[in-house]
Amino acid sequence: MTVVAVVGTHTPVGARIAERLTARGATVVDLDGAADGPPVAAVLHAEVDPVLYEPTRLADLTPARWQALCARPVDRALATAWAAFELMATGEGRSGQGGVLGFVCPTVAMTGAAGQVAASTTGEAIRLLAKSAARRWGRFGITGNAFALRLDAPSPAGLQVHATALAADDLDPADDVASLLLYLSAPGAARLTGATFTADGGELMTP
Amino acid sequence: MWRGKVVLVTGAASGVGRGVVLAAAAAGASVALAVRRPATAAAVVDEVAALHGGGETRVVPCDLMQPEAAAAAVAATIAQLGRLDAIVHSATSNASSQPIALEDADLDGWAEHRTIAVDATVELARAAHAALKATRGSLLLMTSPAGIAGNDRLPFYAMAKGAQRGLVKALAREWGPDGIRVNALAPLAMSPAMESAFAAEPRLEEAVVGSISLGYFGDAERDVAPAALFLCSDDARYVTGQTLVVNGGRFTSL
Numbered sequence: 360m361t362v363v364a365v366v367g368t369h370t371p372v373g374a375r376i377a378e379r380l381t382a383r384g385a386t387v388v389d390l391d392g393a394a395d396g397p398p399v400a401a402v403l404h405a406e407v408d409p410v411l412y413e414p415t416r417l418a419d420l421t422p423a424r425w426q427a428l429c430a431r432p433v434d435r436a437l438a439t440a441w442a443a444f445e446l447m448a449t450g451e452g453r454s455g456q457g458g459v460l461g462f463v464c465p466t467v468a469m470t471g472a473a474g475q476v477a478a479s480t481t482g483e484a485i486r487l488l489a490k491s492a493a494r495r496w497g498r499f500g501i502t503g504n505a506f507a508l509r510l511d512a513p514s515p516a517g518l519q520v521h522a523t524a525l526a527a528d529d530l531d532p533a534d535d536v537a538s539l540l541l542y543l544s545a546p547g548a549a550r551l552t553g554a555t556f557t558a559d560g561g562e563l564m565t566p
Numbered sequence: 567m568w569r570g571k572v573v574l575v576t577g578a579a580s581g582v583g584r585g586v587v588l589a590a591a592a593a594g595a596s597v598a599l600a601v602r603r604p605a606t607a608a609a610v611v612d613e614v615a616a617l618h619g620g621g622e623t624r625v626v627p628c629d630l631m632q633p634e635a636a637a638a639a640v641a642a643t644i645a646q647l648g649r650l651d652a653i654v655h656s657a658t659s660n661a662s663s664q665p666i667a668l669e670d671a672d673l674d675g676w677a678e679h680r681t682i683a684v685d686a687t688v689e690l691a692r693a694a695h696a697a698l699k700a701t702r703g704s705l706l707l708m709t710s711p712a713g714i715a716g717n718d719r720l721p722f723y724a725m726a727k728g729a730q731r732g733l734v735k736a737l738a739r740e741w742g743p744d745g746i747r748v749n750a751l752a753p754l755a756m757s758p759a760m761e762s763a764f765a766a767e768p769r770l771e772e773a774v775v776g777s778i779s780l781g782y783f784g785d786a787e788r789d790v791a792p793a794a795l796f797l798c799s800d801d802a803r804y805v806t807g808q809t810l811v812v813n814g815g816r817f818t819s820l
Contacts, residue, residue: 416740417688417691417692417695417737417740417741418692418695420688420692422633422685422689425685425688429684429685429729430677430680430685433676433680433725433729434673434676437673437676438673440668441669444668444669448669467736468732469732469735470735471732471734471735471736471737471738471739471807472736472739472740473736473739473740474736474740475736476688476733476736476737476740478736479732479733479735479736480684480729480730480732480733480736481729481732482732483713483728483729483731483732483733484680484684484725484726484728484729484732485725486728487713487716487724487725487727487728487729488721488725489716490715490716490724490728491668491716491717491718491720491721491724491725492668492716492721493716494716494717494718495667495668495669495718495719495721496668496669499669553716566820
């Protein structure tokens with residue numbers, strides 16, 4: 360039985376991934392209280408508020424709105440990271456058994472888009488948290504990876520120019536993320552860390 | 567190319583910021599030096615004065631940890647020098663080069679990095695948009711390869727520099743129709759913080775230099791500033807949304 364703590368099940372993306380994890384036989388738990396249950400193999404931060412991806416031009420990003428769209432989501436991701444460390448870190452004086460720390464990020468973080476300054480900035484901050492945690496926490500048995508999904512509205516023109524047919528279809532990547540997370544939680548994936556796995560049907564095909 | 571133009575540089579008193587000030591002034595630009603403590607900019611102002619043909623300088627007090635400070639710096643620059651052609655945001659947190667273990671860190675530590683690197687950039691950009699649109703100007707952020715590859719002992723620095731890269735890409739796409747270019751530059755140059763670190767641990771300097779393809783630590787004025795000026799200049803008028811890594815080949819992966 361693989362136990363996965365999912366943060367963000369109150370958001371559409373988090374809820375869908377949790378549902379697919381359960382369908383694939385995992386036990387999904389809340390991060391809060393996870394320390395009282397069986398060992399957690401993975402912690403996934405999938406707290407993706409759709410409002411973050413509504414196009415908002417810089418001129419309309421007031422300080423208050425900026426705090427809501429950037430500062431708070433990154434603070435929440437850090438909180439997840441620290442809680443995951445307490446749960447999963449191995450070593451002297453620690454009770455964890457190792458595991459996977461994952462973050463769902465928007466593909467727009469890697470590309471940028473007009474009206475998506477907040478999403479791109481927040482997404483990259485979180486993706487670099489994943490990488491830095493991977494570098495630091497490998498010694499504690501924790502791998503860190505990001506799962507990049509298209510979360511903003513695609514540009515039809517852009518899709519027509521170079522994306523694959525899969526990218527143009529309205530495919531749900533939640534099952535891809537669930538499947539991959541479970542694979543990464545298995546012993547054979549211990550060296551897959553610091554990566555960004557892009558599940559967008561081949562729209563980006565990052566270098 | 568730079569005569570008659572105005573550049574605002576944050577973090578202008580030392581390191582890369584100082585290098586950009588000197589290079590811009592040598593090229594004929596007028597430069598606003600945005601610094602937290604004005605007295606720290608005096609030496610740089612004197613260096614500019616010693617140049618032949620340099621433009622005017624103004625020291626603009628700017629504590630980026632304070633709300634509205636970035637916007638005030640932009641306004642002061644335009645008021646005193648008449649226009650704005652480029653902003654080079656070089657200021658970083660004082661903790662940028664102080665190693666921390668992520669598991670021992672807290673949100674307060676992150677907040678300082680975010681405030682200076684990210685929040686201040688948004689404030690600078692919002693305040694400067696009209697002026698940069700009028701001159702078809704440029705915004706340049708000093709980032710780092712740590713913002714691409716992560717860092718095990720500088721996690722907040724890596725997150726802040728990564729966040730800046732995301733911001734650059736999105737803002738470049740948003741401001742392109744306005745004729746404003748937005749880029750990032752990831753430098754490797756000796757700084758007072760690095761000098762202190764190397765003095766404390768000489769083997770560290772040897773290890774770092776050993777990983778630099780060109781075999782030496784970059785100089786902010788001679789090795790980094792020319793690249794920064796290029797990105798802000800008309801020579802790079804078709805370059806936007808990019809990160810140029812200027813570190814002697816130490817970092818070559820995408």
